[in-house]
Amino acid sequence: MRCGTTEPLIVGAGIGGLTAAVALAAHGVPCEVVERAPSLPAAGYGIQLPPNATRILAGLGVDLDAVSLQPSAREIRRWSDGALLGRIPLGPAVRSRYGSPYLTLRRADLLRALAARAGRIHFGQTLRPASFVIGADGLHSTVRGLLDPGGLVDVGYTAYRAVLPQAGSSVVTVWLGPGAHVVAYPIPGGLNLVVVARPGERFGGWHGPVRALAKAATRGFALRTRAPLPAWHRDGVVVIGDAAHPMPPFLAQGAAQAIEDAAALPSHLGDLAGFEAARRPRAERVAAASVAGGHEYHLPDGAEQRRRDERIAASGLPGQDWLYA
Template sequence: MTSNGSRGAGISVAVVGGGIGGLTAALALLRLGIDAHVYEQAAELSEVGAGVQISPNASRVLHGLGLAEDLARTGVKPAALHQRRWDDGRTLTRAPLAGPLEETFGFPHYLMHRADLLAALAARLPAGRIRLGHRLTGLTDHGDRVEARFANGARVEAGVLVGADGIHSPTRALLFGPEHPRFTGCVAYRGLVPAERLRALELETTTQLWMGPGGHFVHYFVAGGRLVNFVAITEQDTWTRESWTDRRAAADALATFEGWHPQVRAIMEAVDETYLWALFDRTPLPRWSTGGVTLLGDACHAMLPFMAQGAAMAIEDAATLAACLASEGRPGLGRYEAERVPRTARVHALSTANKARFHLPDGPEQRERDAGMAAGASGLSLDAMAWIYGHDAFGHSTR
């Protein structure tokens, strides 16, 4: 991808937030000849240890940005998505990934450690493009430029400012006023286990999702197969702690999943420590932009992780934003929003619906769900997923 002398080549972009979406946006903009800098509030780039799924719609973007070798080195290609019953391990459905998915959509599906992906993105950015210790405190849109003010006293001007600053986005609050994310009634225990500790389980290289009453459990390999990432999600009524990520004893997770299949429990027993995350979302915003300021990723469409598309949607946002700004300059924000809002809202709705489907209590509805999945009614066929996996975020909308 190179600049073609388009209208956007003369503008500058300030990206607020140095997560996966923000770094992808900066890299995509620079590849298209647009001057871009990232302003991250933290003192260093870091990710709490957790896995992320990079489906073909996202790997298409990342390959286009030159990350194919990085993904191949640190990512894992799962053979299938294997959905199972919580107590006896019975297969409910098994959808092929790896070869069939790559052959159909042209790009792989990867399972990755978030820190590996973040490091790969940061390494591709030229020196000096990431400014750490910059917490956004104010914005002024002067019509032809946006002034950003930071807690450290720095002031920056750019033609466009992009808020890629997460679910607690200061950019969104400055644009549209304060809004509190909604606790979804779900919390997630997350952990990473050295794969060698689990050798006796003879785990397949698949994404395994175990469905049970009031919760589900997901595990897969990351970090080139050296680690097993797990997410154990359960329901609770309230969340009162200020932190979203508390260190918790593995015994807490085990107690929550009492009676689950021995494989599930063996994985949790092998972890040194777990983090407990509260899962929040928000009603998708009907608009993301005001003047020369727009939003990206969780800042505008935070969603439950039950479609494994949160990071992928942010990566898609980044690619589409870069393409729109490159072709139209600042007015391209209107097209960016028009293309992304309906698609992300659709994925958000399906992610929310999966909470009920995954967590059915044992009984008639659960048996009906299981029978439908066994009959191939899970919606996981390659044809059914084409609208997600086949999307070209650099090109045109397929919503």
Template sequence: MLGAKVRTPEIAILGGGIGGLAAAAFLHRAGLRSTVYEQAPVLKEVGAGLVVAPNAARLLRRLGVMGPLLRSAVRLDVGWEFRRWQDGTILSAEDLATACERLYGEHTYTVHRADLLEVIRRAVPEGTVRLGRRCTEVTVRDGRPSMRFDDGEVAGADVVIGADGVHSVVRGVVADPRPAAFSGLCAFRALVPGDRAPSFARRRAQTLWIGPGHHLVHYPISEGRFVNLVAFAPAGDDSVESWTARATVGEFLREFEGWDPRLVDLIRAAETPGRWALLDRAPLPRWSRGPVTLLGDAAHPMFPFFAQGAAQAIEDAAVLSRCLAEDAADPARALRRYEALRLPRTTRLQAVSHARSDINHLPDGPGQRARDTSFTETDPLVTNGWIYEYDPDVAMAAEPAAG
């Protein structure tokens, strides 16, 4: 005997970045419709490069977007290549060319953020995204959320997903709305045209130069047309939290004065760098309240030292879509399940990413020498297997039965 047909919930997603669009794409794949409200007038990623590790590649392939992404992605041969700041001595390096697929069934890639956003957007049905819609308030009355926008429009939904970043409006509905704290660190980011980059930086390698109070990461993106740089240093009084804030090449160089001349040459070849302050938030004890939940940086902003920010948002999207599809009659219960599945993992990643800022920035001395020795005794690709082997389908199949 067939039961009553379950009404498909109206799902609103606030934020049209990688996490928000991934949520819309996975929901569509699960047979659910959503509306994405994005405050920008056009969909674009301002950032530069990011690493697509096996846990993210696995889900992008499942979403059907890895094929298009591979047209511009760079498949890494070497990763976690740690170099000493002063002379470039290689402290350790990982063979990603063969070991990564053998261990995790996927390779590791680097991509331009805009390329990743575009391929995910193509997996979202036309008409899903509403641009130029800045939400100023989310409220819940009688179990149903509503959103108010800056032009006065009010829209309702059965479910609201806050994928609206570290300054999330939605976060205030489910948690203490206190602002994020400044971490004391700032990040420089820049692109170097491939034809201007030194040969060592054009290799299919993710390289990390570590030194006192600073570290710098570089890798090729966009089929090697650019080398992506991101560097971390103590934040000055003029650092602001903005992806569009600018610095000068001279300011960037001053932070790395005295470092290996090859690295200095790479920085000197950079186009206009960006500089922004890293914000710090303690992990949340909960992400959801009734029919409202959080995703990506809105739920679990993390330092970028494990290159997992975008990957965790994509994982959130995959798990959330399944939870809602499997319990469409009770969205609040589906969101509680989503939170229970995801919160422990992302909290752990927030913690290890936070700790890495101290490890990478040790001053020269006994602690630094012990750290460098430890690089020769550990295998990051294996040690961090809990990150790269993750599969939402496996995790959900293994969850305890409801009591």
């Protein structure tokens, strides 16, 4: 790829790619973004942005106040009766502890806010020769294929999504059950719903209101990941976000880790090994915790489930310091 333009070429106008463009611009580095889609999405599903992400975006001048909400808490509940297992305060408690809020919003609104500060974006285009290529093109990354041709790995779950028009509560609610979990949280103008289940799960015996939510989420896709790359870079090519370290969505940290990558990259343009050394241990720790969450979230009732519930009941916001601080 050492031919073509001298400016960095960012492949992918998703959250990681657009954040990288904004971060490079903040460091005085011009770049171009190419995106195979014809335009940014006009609508779509919600996203949770924890304080480790919102802190970076605020520092880059990305203002999300008008398009986001600040949920008051995250509640974990039992699948069969909705009983509260644990509650972690968000809202003012998160802002006070970490200096930045926990936000929920529509992904399309986040992309528009980033694109407004990202500079040159060329839609309907994909990878082309350049001296320096930043692959931010997600799980199905073309750029990653330049580094390693390995295929996708099935996680064993399907995620179903919906945005319901009714207003929800002010909390992020997660119901845990055997082989499945359900997440609902408010976004401007509606309630974002994510249902993650093993194939064939019918939600028989689940708490009635949760069963109704599960039936409302009908658009599904198989959750997949990839084996770790031997290296995130080679010969002027580097990958970030899901192109570098895809992770299952059980910590709601995929976008946040892409944002962290994007913010770290401008300081390491001449030292991609240093970039990887700075970011890889953190990303791998978060990915490992996400994989572990996929096990713990879906335990059948029994001794291991009861121990998990005891840990949830004892947990609090300080237990998130490693992730959010």
